[in-house]
Amino acid sequence: MPVTAITGSASGIGAAVSAVLRAAGHRVIGIDRANAEVLADLSTAAGREAAVAAVLEQCNGVLDGLVCCAGVGVTAPSCGLILSVNYFGVSQLLDGLAGALAKGSNPAALVIGSVASTQAGAEQQPMTELMLGGDEAGACALAEGLAQAHVAYACSKYAITQQARRLAKPWAERGIRLNVVAPGAVQTPLHQASLDDARFGKAVRDFVAPLGRSGRPEEIAALVAFLQSTQAAFIHGSVVFIDGGMDAMVRPQRF
Numbered sequence: 001m002p003v004t005a006i007t008g009s010a011s012g013i014g015a016a017v018s019a020v021l022r023a024a025g026h027r028v029i030g031i032d033r034a035n036a037e038v039l040a041d042l043s044t045a046a047g048r049e050a051a052v053a054a055v056l057e058q059c060n061g062v063l064d065g066l067v068c069c070a071g072v073g074v075t076a077p078s079c080g081l082i083l084s085v086n087y088f089g090v091s092q093l094l095d096g097l098a099g100a101l102a103k104g105s106n107p108a109a110l111v112i113g114s115v116a117s118t119q120a121g122a123e124q125q126p127m128t129e130l131m132l133g134g135d136e137a138g139a140c141a142l143a144e145g146l147a148q149a150h151v152a153y154a155c156s157k158y159a160i161t162q163q164a165r166r167l168a169k170p171w172a173e174r175g176i177r178l179n180v181v182a183p184g185a186v187q188t189p190l191h192q193a194s195l196d197d198a199r200f201g202k203a204v205r206d207f208v209a210p211l212g213r214s215g216r217p218e219e220i221a222a223l224v225a226f227l228q229s230t231q232a233a234f235i236h237g238s239v240v241f242i243d244g245g246m247d248a249m250v251r252p253q254r255f
């Protein structure tokens with residue numbers, strides 16, 4: 001039975017991924033702040049270390065899959081928190097669990113990015129470079145200074161996508177596949193909170209995908225399950241958009 005660790009397993013996309021992988025025969029080690037096999041706060045270095053240690057204990061040091069879904073959106077209490085959870089909460093779990101994945105069978109890892117990672121300017125933001133350099137305090141201080149949650153969110157998703165792609169070569173040498181799934185709007189509590197927010201609600205409502213609707217968590221989970229399966233054995237280092245056509249609409253010339 002494959003063993004897969006899933007962050008953010010208690011809600012939204014992470015809960016849907018947990019359900020579909022359980023149905024496919026995986027033993028799931030969910031990681032979340034509540035209602036999970038491993039209770040941890042991924043916004044702090046200590047919480048991430050505790051999460052890694054608990055997962056290693058529960059999987060006896062051998063992991064076949066890792067899916068990083070935990071994240072916070074633009075309504076998070078602070079911009080620094082967005083970077084801490086969405087970038088460092090993912091990159092440190094990838095680092096901490098790579099050794100266990102290398103011992104797994106057909107190991108595969110996946111990061112839930114976002115179509116927001118392609119937002120103009122995210123690449124040039126100084127906080128992006130600091131995240132990629134591992135400077136959490138510096139990156140969060142810059143994010144708090146900017147205080148623009150949508151910029152912090154886009155940068156966190158751009159940086160974690162780039163980090164995953166940087167890992168593609170060294171992880172292939174260790175036999176581990178790693179991909180990024182970049183959803184557009186998906187009907188989850190995170191998305192609902194942005195719809196309900198006075199600052200962002202109108203912009204989110206007005207930004208409609210060509211297919212004319214938002215996605216369902218189950219639709220994202222089906223793609224994740226495929227990418228984690230041996231049917232996707234040659235897909236590695238890819239960023240797969242699942243967004244009802246949003247990316248094609250906004251930047252048809254980039255792919």
Ligand code: NAI
Nearest residue numbers: 008011012013041042043070071114184185186188190191
């Ligand atoms: P959600 O709010 O339904 O689920 C997120 C989960 O992450 C929750 O269970 C939450 O407790 C957990 N989490 C948050 N902070 C945590 C922390 N500090 N420590 C441990 N767990 C923590 O949100 P959703 O929409 O399912 O989001 C999943 C991922 O998908 C996120 O990375 C998000 O950025 C991404 N995404 C979501 C989109 C959407 O429209 N819903 C669009 C694009 C990307």
